[in-house]
Amino acid sequence: MNSPVRVAAVWCPDWPVVAAATDANISLHLPIAVLAANRVVACSEVARADGVRRGLRRREAQSLCPELVLLDDDPDRDARAFEPVVAAVEELAPGVEIIRPGLCAFRVRGPARYFGSETDVAERVVDTIAERTGAEVLVGVAEGVFAAGLAARHGGIVPPGETPAFLAPLDLAVVDRPELVSLMRRLGIHTVGAFAALPAQDVLARFGPDGAAAHRLARGLEPRPLVARLPPVDLSASKEIDPPADRVDTVAFVARTLAEEFAERLTSYGLACTRLIIEASTEHGEELSRTWRHDGVLTVADIADRVRWQLDGWLTGRSREDRPTAGVTRVRLAPEDVVEHGGAQLGLWGDTGADDERAHRALTRVQGLLGPEAVVTPVLGGGRDPESRVRYVAWRDAREPSLPLEPPWPGLLPPPAPATVPPNSPPVSVLGENGEPVGVTGRAFLTGLPTTVSLGRGPGRNVVAWAGPWPADERWWSPVQARRRAWMQVVLDGAEPSAFLLALESGTWQLAGIYD
Structure with missing residues (x-):
């Protein structure tokens, strides 16, 4: 294994709480807890002051803090919200590895030589993130990602060569191996230093590779080197229209060329688009953005058709009051969802699904003129009454129920379900x-x-x-x-x-x- 290098870790305290509260537009000065499987996975500083801790059940947390605001855990939301923080770090130090949402790390040697010192790097990272995103972070520097993350929690920089001494007095629970920690406590070993003092070969023989990896962390070593992430590739394509176009056929000609460029860019990465964002703007600053979904992959013709339908609906299909007051100056295509491109799969007898495709094109055309919600389909979900169990989704959008179908649903009406549910209950x-x-x-x-x-x-x-x-x-x-x-x-x-x-x-x- 390579010896650990100097690493800077950027830690956002209580990130699941920050992301959830920001998404729900709730003040972070309130007592907040994030729940998963009816247990607290993160809580705010105000909630901790009232005794709320990770691992508590919902009722236990509410009994300690009756004013507790409860929010659902959403790892995808946490990751999306953390992306601007990572982008801000990458402006100062390329080669950032995301450990988890709320914690990232990078090699600090190069930035420290450029900005003057590790302290200067830490201060610049904190200021840049605050300026770009408004998030409050702590930065720690030490040998290896593990020690740097712990140093970030203390908001300090461990001098070179002193990482083992920094780790030694810490509670063994920081290695995040609950079963190993529990056994060590029963053996009288409570600190990282005491665990690190055990012979490495004996730890490997008794606890296997996982115990050996924890022992390396306790000694200030790393099981693997820092792996920097690749910055996300911009797969979007845009085109300026000069002079501005106020006719659909003019925009359609541009759309065809743009669709070919967009599809070629995706193909070069072995990708295809299944959900597409089409944006258009006018000379007067008016903007239109709409997302189009397709069960298969979008071909060049599909993309060009959707651009034409959308612009046709915007320029001619709306009421006069809603139409743009100037010509279109810019069209942009961006993938919202991509898949690895494996080619089109025909039916057993060569059927291409032409009838389904014609129906799809007709319904998509209606959406282009009247908007996505003009064509909806019902999705059956969980619930107790017929009205709440049905959710209407736009044509070709993800058909996901608002509530899971699986029981239990106490008070659920016995079958059969009524065939008609009046929109206004008389x-x-x-x-x-x-x-x-x-x-x-x-x-x-x-x-x-x-x-x-x-x-x-x-x-x-x-x-x-x-x-x-x-x-x-x-x-x-x-x-x-x-x-x-x-x-x-x-x-x-x-x-x-x-x-x-x-x-x-x-x-x-x-x-x-x-x-x-």
Whole structure:
């Protein structure tokens, strides 16, 4: 193994909290906790002051801090939010390795010789990140990534050659091997220095490669050298239009050339685009941006078509008030999602799916004229009632349910589901044998036998059969979002339809669904 080199680590304290709070537009001065699998994975300094710690269950954390703001863990969000920080570091020191969102490192020798010293580098990194992103970071310098990360937590620079002495008094838990640390504590070894003093060959023989790697860290050595990331490649393509174009055919000609350039750039990296961002701007500064999704890879013709459709919808398809007031001066294409290009796969008998493609082109054309939300398809997800289980997504967008289908869903209506859900639930009158209104008690019993039901302003119809009620007490822990309802299925005499789903909420019955 190579001896560790001088490394600078840039650490953003409580980064999951910072990213989540920024995304939710919440002040970092509040007590905040980020949860994953109902346990705290990160918390703010204010929350820690009230006793909240990583690993606590939700209820334990809320019992310690009733004002605690709870946010969901999202590693993808953390990584996206950390990218501007890494870009700011790369302005001063190329060759940055991202350890995890919130922590990155780089070799400090070159920047230190350029800026004067390691201290100067650390100060410049802190100032640059604050200026570019507003994030507060700490910088530490030591031999190796592991020691530099710990030095960053202390906001200090370890002098050359003193990394083992810096690590020695630290608690052994910093090596992040819970089982190994637990065993060492039972053997009376509590510090990094005490662990580092053990013979390396004995540690390898007893604990295997993972224990040997932890032992190297404790001795101030690194299991592997620093691996710098490659800066992201700009795959976008743009073209200036001079003079500005206010005709679709003019823009379409430019779009074809731009689409060829864009596709060629992706192909040179062995990639193809499945989700495309098309941006256009006018001479007066008006801008339009839209994302197009495709189940397969977008060819040159596909890209050119979408540019033409989008600009056609912008220049001619909108109302006069929404049309741009000047000609288009710039068109830009950027991939939002790419895949490795493996070529097109035909059907078993050479079928190219021409009918599906024609339908897709027609629907995409409508989107180009009226916007992405003009063509939507339903996606069934989890939930307790028919209305909340269905989510409408734009044509060719990711068909992901808003809630998972998997149980448990206490209070879920029994099958079958109603075929029709009215967009506006009309009021319903449910009467008993003596003409008195029928309600539901707190113990989920009907106050009377339903005999007559009036749908909206229509005449009353006799109840042939009924089932229920099924109570649903949703979000009882939130006074603002709490909702209590009771469901009942009824079959009425007379003309079709005859089977209905009724919902009682706040003392009023409503029509919630119609069965075929």
